Amino acid sequence: MMIEKFAAITAEERQAENEHDHTIKVCVAAGCLSSQSNEVLTALKNGLGEHRGCHVKGVGCMGLCSQGPLVAVATKTNATPQTVMYQNVKAEDATEIVQALGKEPVARLALNTDVPFFQRQTKIVLENCGAIDPERIEEYIAAGGYQGLLTTLTESSPSEVIDEIVRSGLRGRGGGGYPTGLKWTTVAKMDGPGKYVICNADEGDPGAFMDRSVLESDPHRVLEGMAIAGYAVGASEGYIYVRGEYPLAVERLKIAIRQANRLGVLGSKVCGTTFDFNVHIRLGAGAFVCGEETALIASIEGKRGTPRPRPPYPAEHGLWGKPTLINNVETFANVPAIIRKGGAWYATIGTAKSKGTKVFALAGSIQNTGLIEVPMGMSLSEIIHEIGGVPIGKCKAVQTGGPSGGCIPAAYFDTPVDYESLKALGSIMGSGGMIIMDESSSMVDVARYFMEFCMSESCGKCVTCRVGTVHMYNLLDKIYQGKAWRRDLNTLEKLCDLVMNTSLCGLGQTAPNPVLSTLRYFRHEYLNKLLDGAEDGRMATAATTQPLEARP
Amino acid sequence: MNQPTQARIFTLKIDGVDVAAREHETILELAQENNIFIPTLCHLEGLTEFGGCRLCVVEVQGSNRLFPACMTTVTEGMEVTTDSERLRVYRYMILGMLFSERNHVCSVCVSNGHCDLQFLAAKLGMTRVEMPYLHPSMVVDASHQHFIMDHNRCILCQRCVRVCGEIEGAFTKGVMGRGASSRIIHDLNGAWGDSKTCTSCGKCVNVCPTGALAEKGKSAGEMVKRRDWLPYLRSMQED
Amino acid sequence: MSAKAKLATVWLDGCSGCHMSLLDIDERILAVAEQADLVYSPLVDLKVFPEMVDVTLVEGAVSNEEDYAKIKKVRARTKILVALGDCAVTTNVPGMRNPFKVEDILNRAYLENAATNQHIPVAVIPPLRQTSLPVHQVVDVDVFVPGCPPSADTIFYVLTELLAGRTPDLLGKTRFGI
Numbered sequence: 001m002m003i004e005k006f007a008a009i010t011a012e013e014r015q016a017e018n019e020h021d022h023t024i025k026v027c028v029a030a031g032c033l034s035s036q037s038n039e040v041l042t043a044l045k046n047g048l049g050e051h052r053g054c055h056v057k058g059v060g061c062m063g064l065c066s067q068g069p070l071v072a073v074a075t076k077t078n079a080t081p082q083t084v085m086y087q088n089v090k091a092e093d094a095t096e097i098v099q100a101l102g103k104e105p106v107a108r109l110a111l112n113t114d115v116p117f118f119q120r121q122t123k124i125v126l127e128n129c130g131a132i133d134p135e136r137i138e139e140y141i142a143a144g145g146y147q148g149l150l151t152t153l154t155e156s157s158p159s160e161v162i163d164e165i166v167r168s169g170l171r172g173r174g175g176g177g178y179p180t181g182l183k184w185t186t187v188a189k190m191d192g193p194g195k196y197v198i199c200n201a202d203e204g205d206p207g208a209f210m211d212r213s214v215l216e217s218d219p220h221r222v223l224e225g226m227a228i229a230g231y232a233v234g235a236s237e238g239y240i241y242v243r244g245e246y247p248l249a250v251e252r253l254k255i256a257i258r259q260a261n262r263l264g265v266l267g268s269k270v271c272g273t274t275f276d277f278n279v280h281i282r283l284g285a286g287a288f289v290c291g292e293e294t295a296l297i298a299s300i301e302g303k304r305g306t307p308r309p310r311p312p313y314p315a316e317h318g319l320w321g322k323p324t325l326i327n328n329v330e331t332f333a334n335v336p337a338i339i340r341k342g343g344a345w346y347a348t349i350g351t352a353k354s355k356g357t358k359v360f361a362l363a364g365s366i367q368n369t370g371l372i373e374v375p376m377g378m379s380l381s382e383i384i385h386e387i388g389g390v391p392i393g394k395c396k397a398v399q400t401g402g403p404s405g406g407c408i409p410a411a412y413f414d415t416p417v418d419y420e421s422l423k424a425l426g427s428i429m430g431s432g433g434m435i436i437m438d439e440s441s442s443m444v445d446v447a448r449y450f451m452e453f454c455m456s457e458s459c460g461k462c463v464t465c466r467v468g469t470v471h472m473y474n475l476l477d478k479i480y481q482g483k484a485w486r487r488d489l490n491t492l493e494k495l496c497d498l499v500m501n502t503s504l505c506g507l508g509q510t511a512p513n514p515v516l517s518t519l520r521y522f523r524h525e526y527l528n529k530l531l532d533g534a535e536d537g538r539m540a541t542a543a544t545t546q547p548l549e550a551r552p
Numbered sequence: 553m554n555q556p557t558q559a560r561i562f563t564l565k566i567d568g569v570d571v572a573a574r575e576h577e578t579i580l581e582l583a584q585e586n587n588i589f590i591p592t593l594c595h596l597e598g599l600t601e602f603g604g605c606r607l608c609v610v611e612v613q614g615s616n617r618l619f620p621a622c623m624t625t626v627t628e629g630m631e632v633t634t635d636s637e638r639l640r641v642y643r644y645m646i647l648g649m650l651f652s653e654r655n656h657v658c659s660v661c662v663s664n665g666h667c668d669l670q671f672l673a674a675k676l677g678m679t680r681v682e683m684p685y686l687h688p689s690m691v692v693d694a695s696h697q698h699f700i701m702d703h704n705r706c707i708l709c710q711r712c713v714r715v716c717g718e719i720e721g722a723f724t725k726g727v728m729g730r731g732a733s734s735r736i737i738h739d740l741n742g743a744w745g746d747s748k749t750c751t752s753c754g755k756c757v758n759v760c761p762t763g764a765l766a767e768k769g770k771s772a773g774e775m776v777k778r779r780d781w782l783p784y785l786r787s788m789q790e791d
Numbered sequence: 792m793s794a795k796a797k798l799a800t801v802w803l804d805g806c807s808g809c810h811m812s813l814l815d816i817d818e819r820i821l822a823v824a825e826q827a828d829l830v831y832s833p834l835v836d837l838k839v840f841p842e843m844v845d846v847t848l849v850e851g852a853v854s855n856e857e858d859y860a861k862i863k864k865v866r867a868r869t870k871i872l873v874a875l876g877d878c879a880v881t882t883n884v885p886g887m888r889n890p891f892k893v894e895d896i897l898n899r900a901y902l903e904n905a906a907t908n909q910h911i912p913v914a915v916i917p918p919l920r921q922t923s924l925p926v927h928q929v930v931d932v933d934v935f936v937p938g939c940p941p942s943a944d945t946i947f948y949v950l951t952e953l954l955a956g957r958t959p960d961l962l963g964k965t966r967f968g969i
Contacts, residue, residue, distance in 0.1 A: 287730065304727060309603045309623045460708060460727070460734030461604045467649035470732050471683050491682070498645050501618055502606045651967075657887055658968025659877055659939035665968070674966035679935035680880050680927060687889035687922070 002150055002264065002271040006141055013142035021053040022101050025072040026089075027130060028058035029216040030209070030248055031370075036091070037069035043094035044071070054101055060217020062130035064117060066369035072130065077102055087111040116386040117368045122349065124357050125333040126373045129217035134252050137259035140220040146265045148339035149224050152231060153273045161232040162188060165335070167343030169355030174200055174291075174328030175401065175430040177354070177419035183325060186315040187233040190323035195235035197226050198319065198326040200296060201242040201249070204288040205402025206453060207363040208433035211329035213371050214359070215242070215249035218333070219256035225332030227266060227277045228339055233325050236276040241296050243284040253281055288403075288457035292505045293326045295459065306461045307505035328431065330359055350376030354418035358429070364399075364436035366390050374417075381413035384436055397437050397521070401430025403450045403457075404510035406517025407443060426517040428510075443522035444529060448476040450514035458507065465508030468499035472515065479529050486530055493519070564630040579621040579632055580608055590634050591643055591672050593650075593761055594709035595622045598782035600718060602710055605650075607643050607672070610634045618642075640676075645683075647673055652683040653732065654690055655704040656762070662775035663763030669707060670762075688732070695745030698768055699757050701736065706764035708734055712756035719785050724750040736764075755782075796845040796954055798823070799831040800875075801865055803858040804885040804923060805851030808940040809876035810834065813848070815943035823947070826954045844868055846953050848875040848946075849932075852885040853924045857917035866930035871953055874926045875946070877939040877967055885923045893919050934958070938965040 017023065026032075026041040037058075044056045062070045067087035074083045086097065086109040093109060100106050113119075123129075132139035140146070152161055166181030187195060199222060203211040215222060226238045242250050257279050260266035268276045282300050289295045290305040297319050299305035318324020334356060338346045347355050354376040360383065363369055367389030374383060384390050384398060397407045406427030408415070415421050419429050437446065455469035475492045478484040496512035503509045519526060560575040566583060573582045578601070583590050593605035601622045609618040613631035621634070633639070650656075650669060658664050672678075690703040708727070713736065716725040724747050728737045738744045757765040758777045766775045802810060810833060816823070830841050840861075847869040853859055866872055877883035888896050897919070901911045926932050936949055936959075945965045952959040 289730075309620055455731055458731035460729065460731045461602075462606055463604065463646055463649055463653075463707075464606050466708070466731055466734065467653045467686075470686060471649070471652070474684070494645070498642055502609055502642055502646065504603055504606070504620075651881075655887065655890065656967075657881075657883055658966075659883055660887075661968065667968075670966060670968055674963070677962040678967075679937050679961055679965075680874070680925070680932075682927075684928060685882065685886065685889065685925075687886065689890040 005263070006147065006150065009138050010142045013138050017055075020055040021075065021077045022055070023074045024054060024056045024097070025059040025062075025074070025130065026056065027060070027062050027068060027070045028134075029061035029129075029213055030246075031061065031065035031213075032068035032070055033248070035068050037089075039091040040069050040071065040089050040094065043091040044097065047094035047098045049098075051098060051101065054098070057133045058135070059131060060129040060134045061126075061213040061371055063121075063126070063372060064111070064368055064370045066367075067111060070111070070130075071097065073097065073101065073105075075102065083113075085111040085113050115389075116382075117370075117372070117389065120378075120382065120387050121373050122357050122375045123373050124337045124346075124349075125214060125221075125330055125359050126217070126371070127337070128221065129213065129371075132218065134217050134219055135255050137220055137256065137263060137265075140218070144340060145220055145336065146224055146260075148336040149227050149231075149265060150271050152228050152339055153271050153275055158188060158232045158234065161228060161339070164339060164343040165232070168334075168338045168346035169343075169350075169353075170331065170334055170338060170346065171354065171419065172327060173330035173334070173358065173431065175404065175428060177429060180327065180331055183315060183327070184229065184232055186313075187235075187323050187325040190316060192234050192323070193236075194320075194322045195233055196319040196322055196324040197230045197233065197235045197238040198293075198296070198300070198314075198324055199226055199238065199240040199332055200291060200293065200326055200328045201240055201246075202284045202291040202296060203243060203246075203329070203431060204291050204457075205404075205431055205433045206450075207361060207399075207435045208402060208431050209361045210359040210371065210432045212246050212249055213361075214329050214333050215246065216252055219249075219252045220260065221333045221336055222329055223253075223256055223260055223266060223279060225335035226279060227270060228335050229325055229327065229332065230277045231270075231275055233323075235325065236278065238277060238279040239282055239300055239319070240279060241282045241284060241290070241300060243290075244286060250281060250283065257281070287459065288453075289459040289505070289507050292507060295505065296326070297324065304459075306459045307507075309504055330432070351416060351418045353420055358417065358432060360432045360434045362388050362434050362436065364434075365395065365438035365441075366436040376418050377416040379414050379416055380408065383417065383434070384413060388436060390436060394438060395436055396439050396441060397443070399427075399435040399437065399446065399514070400433065401428035401513070402433050403453050404428060404506065404513055405430045405433075406513050407437070407446060407521065408517075409521045426513070426520050428513070442480070443518040443525045444476065444480045447515045447518045448473065448480050451476050451511065454507065454511040458511075462504035462508060464499050465503045465505075465511060468495055468503070468508070469511055471495055472499065472512065476515065479526060482529050482531070484530055489526060489530060562626050562628040562630075564626055564628065564632065566632045567634055573626040575626070577626050579610055579619070579624050579626060579634075582626055583621060583632075583634055588634055589675075590621050591647075591676065592622060593668060593672065593707065594711065596711050596759055596779065596782065598719070598779075598786040599711060599714045599759070602714065605707075605709060606646055609639065609642065611636060611639065644676055644678060647676060647678055648681045648683050650707050651678075651681045652685050653688075654706065655685075655687055657704075660772050661705060661763040662766040662770045662772060663705075663777075664773040666773070666776050667763060668761035686732070693738075693744050694768070695743035696747075696750070696752070696768075697745065698752060699744070699754065700766050700768050701744055702764050702766070703735060704764075705762045706736055707762060708736070709761060710736075711759040711761065712736060712765060715755045715759045715782070719782070719789070720751060720753050720755050722749050722751050722753070725756060796827040797830045797841065797843065798827040798950075798954075799829070799840065799844045799847040799865070799869070800833070801831070801840075801847060801849050801851075801861065802833045803849060803851030803862065803879070803926075804854035805876060805878040806884070807833070807850070809848075809850040809878075809946075812876075812940035812943050813946050816947040817943070819947050823950055823954070827950075840864055840868055842868055844870070846871045846873065846950070848873045849879050849926050850875050852878045852882040853920070853926060853929045854885050855917040855919050859920060859929065862926060862930055871933045872926075872930065873934040873936060873949065873953070874932045875936050876941055877937055879926045880935050880937045881967060882923045882925050883939060886925075889922045893921055936961060936965060937967045938969040939967075940969070941965045942969070 295307040594602040608621040611633040
């Protein structure tokens with residue numbers, strides 16, 4: 001029986017943990033790895049020598065990526081267990097850290113965790129990130145993992161699971177904010193058999209690394225969410241579409257799937273029930289548009305990754321023409337917690353319309369670059385000034401939502417972060433990238449940067465996105481170079497309207513957003529760059545004439 | 553469960569006129585039945601719909617979004633507007649984008665006078681292209697014995713790709729690259745003349761809306777394309 | 792301003808086909824002459840573009856520095872500027888060089904393909920601009936008459952309408968290429 005297996009694993013993990021007075025956790029997610037945290041890990045393991053009371057392990061992301069490599073030392077010898085965090089740790093520091101075990105922490109490396117960055121977060125999706133070894137299913141189980149799946153399969157009907165999700169108020173974390181429960185209901189109501197569950201892990205927004213961190217730090221969480229979804233909607237096959245640029249995430253997912261299959265929490269007869277759920281990994285080949293669900297499905301099918309008009313939506317006509325549930329990594333990562341603690345609990349967090357927490361990747365001109373998870377409804381100001389550590393007045397704007405989003409000026413930083421409020425400001429929640437910009441950033445340049453991104457990532461299928469992004473980029477470049485006239489700005493605005501309204505998929509429809517939002521709040525920056533004097537660059541008609549109306 | 557054997561019939565309004573339509577019918581099919589002109593380029597009867605040219609977008613009452621007529625099926629009570637000031641402006645700009653994207657020189661083109669793009673420009677009253685011409689450097693593939701592919705004139709409607717796969721079953725034609733650097737290719741981007749899969753059937757040439765695909769030896773204005781065979785071949789496949 | 796309108800035609804980078812087509816209006820030119828004086832044209836002898844012209848027909852694209860200077864002056868002195876023919880409207884054949892660099896084109900024409908006297912002319916011939924542009928990318932244009940060339944009927948229609956103070960409606964009368 002699975003429940004006994006879980007209990008045994010948990011007991012073993014606890015016992016192993018109790019054998020050690022100290023646990024040293026070294027972040028081995030991409031951010032810290034890139035500053036050689038693997039060397040720190042090896043050095044610490046070697047440096048232990050005869051020290052038996054200590055255990056060293058690699059864990060996932062601890063959040064404050066800019067100060068990496070991060071090392072956390074948990075000590076149980078004192079009356080109250082305590083954790084000390086070290087920042088910017090190098091392999092040479094290992095001996096010193098080991099020597100300090102049970103004594104005063106190494107002062108020059110110690111990181112003060114009594115700051116808003118650590119204190120103001122609410123971790124649901126990231127609860128295990130930085131705590132467990134992502135390559136060991138046992139640690140996930142000891143942390144309560146897969147118990148939600150087990151109870152679901154043995155005690156709930158699919159419709160009860162969906163009810164729980166509906167009750168939680170969870171909305172799609174990929175950016176659109178579509179109610180997850182509603183999506184699940186739709187797929188569940190479609191005729192089977194042969195439905196699919198897809199996890200969209202094709203995170204492509206510049207500056208976004210939320211999904212990457214979750215997959216690298218806690219891959220089982222996503223698998224569990226997918227399996228619960230599969231049970232709820234009646235699908236027995238799942239696909240994770242990960243971008244090829246995330247080799248570490250792929251590697252950890254592969255390990256996780258192998259472990260889960262071996263343990264029997266994935267595969268055929270999951271947890272000894274009649275429910276089968278097989279998860280396959282598909283790699284993206286670097287196209288941003290493959291994050292769009294219909295393009296993603298085409299790519300899984302082995303076709304060129306281009307979108308098709310919706311409706312029909314994937315819920316009706318998805319992978320191989322079958323009803324398909326497609327959610328993003330963070331959405332699935334919320335599911336185990338909702339099932340374990342109940343939809344009602346989840347709904348207490350956040351705002352009236354946006355429930356739960358949201359993971360954000362803070363980047364740009366900010367002190368605390370990294371990954372955070374905060375309740376919906378927290379104000380931009382709290383996130384940027386308090387958690388991010390940017391002094392008030394030192395920040396000009398924040399870009400949210402990536403190439404589909406917009407720039408919000410500092411004057412609006414009191415706005416609570418939820419789907420509707422950000423939309424009202426002309427931006428979007430998006431997948432969770434937040435790029436903080438100081439006074440040195442030119443908003444025209446920002447718009448140009450994102451347009452260049454959309455231009456090179458347009459799939460080329462529909463005319464307006466393919467050609468429109470090129471023309472918009474050229475105009476933005478002309479404006480930025482100070483070679484444009486008023487007429488060019490008018491043309492840019494017309495093009496934005498056209499591309500937004502007539503493009504085939506979300507990429508094109510939202511490509512003008514960075515331009516429109518910067519025009520909305522920083523129009524003067526555009527106007528300042530226009531050539532002076534005449535209304536336009538071309539010599540107008542002779543003074544005495546009324547220009548004739550040319551068609552149309 | 554009662555299984556209806558008869559297709560359902562919807563009544564709806566198109567440009568203010570009450571019409572009846574079979575379920576699964578597209579707005580474009582319905583409009584054509586009722587002699588309402590909606591401009592199209594990537595659509596061709598007999599090929600699967602593509603939805604890429606965006607010229608056929610129409611307004612549907614109750615929605616701010618625009619819908620491609622070629623891929624939107626009718627619903628009961630729908631009110632469709634196929635022509636409005638807004639749509640005219642959009643279509644005009646889209647057509648201008650197509651002309652500005654590559655190097656379309658009607659006067660020296662084999663398809664002059666028989667070109668869908670040129671025809672639409674005249675039909676929509678287009679007398680100029682407002683957007684600056686991008687004049688990219690494009691190649692011409694004249695390696696095939698009978699046909700020629702001039703990328704300067706290609707609008708990436710992918711009719712050729714679809715007819716090659718769906719009707720001829722050869723799958724010689726494909727697309728590579730992204731965005732404005734997308735390009736029609738043969739097999740794995742080899743010369744057309746070297747293709748082992750091409751059957752030289754010439755279907756791609758005949759479905760091409762512009763002079764991008766033409767028969768060799770035809771001079772300016774001589775390339776007349778025939779497409780009447782396409783719906784028959786398609787219906788034979790379906791039977 | 793005299794009772795008759797002042798009509799001018801200019802020839803930039805084009806093949807003169809549009810001017811030929813203008814002449815193809817044949818005897819109808821008498822009707823035009825009743826309403827307008829041809830004050831400047833490659834077809835007449837005047838060397839200086841007059842100060843104030845009512846209607847100017849422009850054939851050809853803006854390809855070299857002389858074209859550029861000329862069209863700026865013409866625009867400043869013209870009430871109604873008509874882009875006549877595909878070269879003026881779309882750059883047409885003159886624009887086919889645009890994907891290439893000017894230097895490459897000159898090398899090909901005057902050095903690689905020249906049998907004798909290989910040199911790139913620097914005097915007398917005005918220097919080419921980097922890209923050939925349609926007239927409306929350089930100055931404002933009031934009326935566009937595409938066609939390669941526009942038919943004599945179309946040109947006559949446009950002239951009649953403009954001289955009568957109306958805006959010509961070209962829908963169905965002409966198109967790119969012809």
